[in-house]
Amino acid sequence: xxxxxxxxxxxxxxxxxxxxxxxxxxxxxxxxxxxxxxxxxxxxxxxxxxxxxxxxxxxxxxxxxxxxxxxxxxxxxxxxxxxxxxxxxxxxxxxxxxxxxxxxxxxxxxxxxxxxxxxxxxxxxxxxxxxxxxxxxxxxxxxxxxxxxxxxxxxxxxxxxxxxxxxxxxxxxxxxxxxxxxxxxxxxxxxxxxxxxxxxxxxxxxxxxxxxxxxxxxxxxxxxxxxxxxxxxxxxxxxxxxxxxxxxxxxxxxxxxxxxxxxxxxxxxxxxxxxxxxxxxxxxxxxxxxxxxxxxxxx
Amino acid sequence: xxxxxxxxxxxxxxxxxxxxxxxxxxxxxxxxxxxxxxxxxxxxxxxxxxxxxxxxxxxxxxxxxxxxxxxxxxxxxxxxxxxxxxxxxxxxxxxxxxxxxxxxxxxxxxxxxxxxxxxxxxxxxxxxxxxxxxxxxxxxxxxxxxxxxxxxxxxxxxxxxxxxxxxxxxxxxxxxxxxxxxxxxxxxxxxxxxxxxxxxxxxxxxxxxxxxxxxxxxxxxxxxxxxxxxxxxxxxxxxxxxxxxxxxxxxxxxxxxxxxxxxxxxxxxxxxxxxxxxxxxxxxxxxxxxxxxxxxxxx
Numbered sequence: 127x128x129x130x131x132x133x134x135x136x137x138x139x140x141x142x143x144x145x146x147x148x149x150x151x152x153x154x155x156x157x158x159x160x161x162x163x164x165x166x167x168x169x170x171x172x173x174x175x176x177x178x179x180x181x182x183x184x185x186x187x188x189x190x191x192x193x194x195x196x197x198x199x200x201x202x203x204x205x206x207x208x209x210x211x212x213x214x215x216x217x218x219x220x221x222x223x224x225x226x227x228x229x230x231x232x233x234x235x236x237x238x239x240x241x242x243x244x245x246x247x248x249x250x251x252x253x254x255x256x257x258x259x260x261x262x263x264x265x266x267x268x269x270x271x272x273x274x275x276x277x278x279x280x281x282x283x284x285x286x287x288x289x290x291x292x293x294x295x296x297x298x299x300x301x302x303x304x305x306x307x308x309x310x311x312x313x314x315x316x317x318x319x320x321x322x323x324x325x326x327x328x329x330x331x332x333x334x335x336x337x338x339x340x341x342x343x344x345x346x347x348x349x350x351x352x353x354x355x356x357x358x359x360x361x362x363x364x365x366x367x368x369x370x371x372x373x374x375x376x377x378x379x380x381x382x383x384x385x386x387x388x389x390x391x392x393x394x395x396x397x398x399x400x401x402x403x404x405x406x407x408x409x410x411x412x413x414x415x416x417x418x419x420x421x422x423x424x425x
Numbered sequence: 426x427x428x429x430x431x432x433x434x435x436x437x438x439x440x441x442x443x444x445x446x447x448x449x450x451x452x453x454x455x456x457x458x459x460x461x462x463x464x465x466x467x468x469x470x471x472x473x474x475x476x477x478x479x480x481x482x483x484x485x486x487x488x489x490x491x492x493x494x495x496x497x498x499x500x501x502x503x504x505x506x507x508x509x510x511x512x513x514x515x516x517x518x519x520x521x522x523x524x525x526x527x528x529x530x531x532x533x534x535x536x537x538x539x540x541x542x543x544x545x546x547x548x549x550x551x552x553x554x555x556x557x558x559x560x561x562x563x564x565x566x567x568x569x570x571x572x573x574x575x576x577x578x579x580x581x582x583x584x585x586x587x588x589x590x591x592x593x594x595x596x597x598x599x600x601x602x603x604x605x606x607x608x609x610x611x612x613x614x615x616x617x618x619x620x621x622x623x624x625x626x627x628x629x630x631x632x633x634x635x636x637x638x639x640x641x642x643x644x645x646x647x648x649x650x651x652x653x654x655x656x657x658x659x660x661x662x663x664x665x666x667x668x669x670x671x672x673x674x675x676x677x678x679x680x681x682x683x684x685x686x687x688x689x690x691x692x693x694x695x696x697x698x699x700x701x702x703x704x705x706x707x708x709x710x711x712x713x714x715x716x717x718x719x720x721x722x723x724x
């Protein structure tokens with residue numbers, strides 16, 4: 127890699143965010159190939175199945191293991207599990223696709239899973255999580271309604287970006303990773319995951335929560351390092367999260383979806399400033415005495 | 426929408442980037458639902474087919490028209506074409522999915538198209554372009570090798586972000602749109618497209634080029650406003666573009682792919698600085714007299 131500054135060029139050894147495909151199989155059937163940053167692959171596979179609406183709790187999962195790339199789908203020869211825990215977020219500009227890129231989820235009661243959802247054969251990009259719906263009607267999945275209408279302190283939200291920045295040293299190194307972090311209502315960071323794909327980072331957080339046995343995620347706030355799309359708000363709903371905040375902007379459909387489903391949606395959360403696109407009534411009214419004359423009716 | 430600054434909250438009318446699904450059909454068959462920002466939908470559909478490897482030139486396309494959402498796939502009742510040209514990049518926080526969200530491409534010689542590529546039934550996210558490959562082997566598509574080894578002036582590259590910023594007023598308004606711009610080797614902006622999805626922005630540029638009859642894109646540079654993934658470099662190759670630059674970081678697989686295919690890949694293009702991850706030998710050596718003692722061997 128060369129670095130150029132003005133007309134001076136120097137050779138250097140740069141870190142870039144690792145991107146590799148991960149094939150996710152369920153009961154021997156390939157359901158997705160996601161472009162992800164290696165690491166926390168078991169969480170990613172588990173979270174993907176949650177936010178795709180296939181499973182809801184850890185008890186439904188029998189096993190999550192790496193498989194040899196070229197194995198028959200029905201093979202029982204699982205690759206060693208310790209590969210699941212390796213961290214390989216960065217690459218010295220990679221030399222090919224590594225092994226450990228096929229992971230299989232086995233379910234306790236596979237017959238209860240909607241098999242139609244498993245017949246997709248799709249490739250999801252590093253930024254893509256809910257690929258494979260065959261029609262416009264199908265983009266909205268059915269998830270149970272939220273049972274979480276917790277109040278949130280605006281001051282807690284204002285502190286989250288700083289907590290994320292402190293925890294997210296990797297991002298500063300490469301600038302190439304999206305982050306998703308889960309906080310409790312006091313602003314305590316519970317888990318942080320990073321990935322070249324923002325949907326993967328979110329799925330890893332949800333998969334972590336599934337494997338910890340703490341789904342649905344009540345009284346929790348998800349923070350994204352970038353923008354918020356429709357899919358990400360829908361994935362948050364799948365995990366039961368009622369409050370989503372992001373450093374950057376939401377899309378129109380993200381706002382619409384959050385309002386329909388009783389979620390809090392905050393964007394442009396920077397310093398003391400934020401935009402509240404949905405659920406403003408759930409922000410605790412510590413600020414009322416300073417409310418401007420225009421009032422607050424949105425949400 | 427409410428805006429909060431410290432403890433002061435005000436109601437306001439905010440613009441957010443519009444995100445809506447577009448169903449792309451080819452010869453009556455649904456091939457993708459992409460989450461996109463409405464506008465330039467014909468370009469998006471055309472570019473999607475180019476970068477998916479289905480078509481290579483405008484002569485292969487008979488017609489691109491909106492279809493009623495609930496029409497039979499074989500219906501001939503096309504919606505009015507003028508809808509194709511509407512601009513609806515922003516939404517005052519949208520009130521539902523609009524019409525004009527189904528577009529059909531008809532081909533002059535549909536029998537020559539690889540029908541297997543059309544049997545995908547997938548949903549691609551706003552950031553996703555090459556969904557639907559069923560296995561890891563399939564993520565690398567086959568495109569003809571580049572016939573473009575043009576030299577590029579580093580000074581021209583250094584000027585591109587400023588040209589993009591001047592042209593990209595919308596981004597400044599919402600912060601929610603990705604941009605992709607096509608430049609010639611003098612740094613002249615040829616076309617700029619924006620979308621909630623970076624792959625869509627790229628597909629719109631490629632579709633514009635197809636409809637203008639100027640594919641493959643020789644002696645051109647693509648500039649992305651954000652990061653560069655494997656898919657985006659592969660899409661650039663599909664359009665024949667041999668030089669890709671971005672304001673932010675590439676992924677490891679993007680670097681690897683660019684090197685394999687003889688592409689120039691530049692990242693962190695900011696002011697006079699840039700990182701050259703691939704194809705450094707194609708940057709014109711106007712800087713040689715100031716080259717540092719470490720030399721330049723990468724690319």
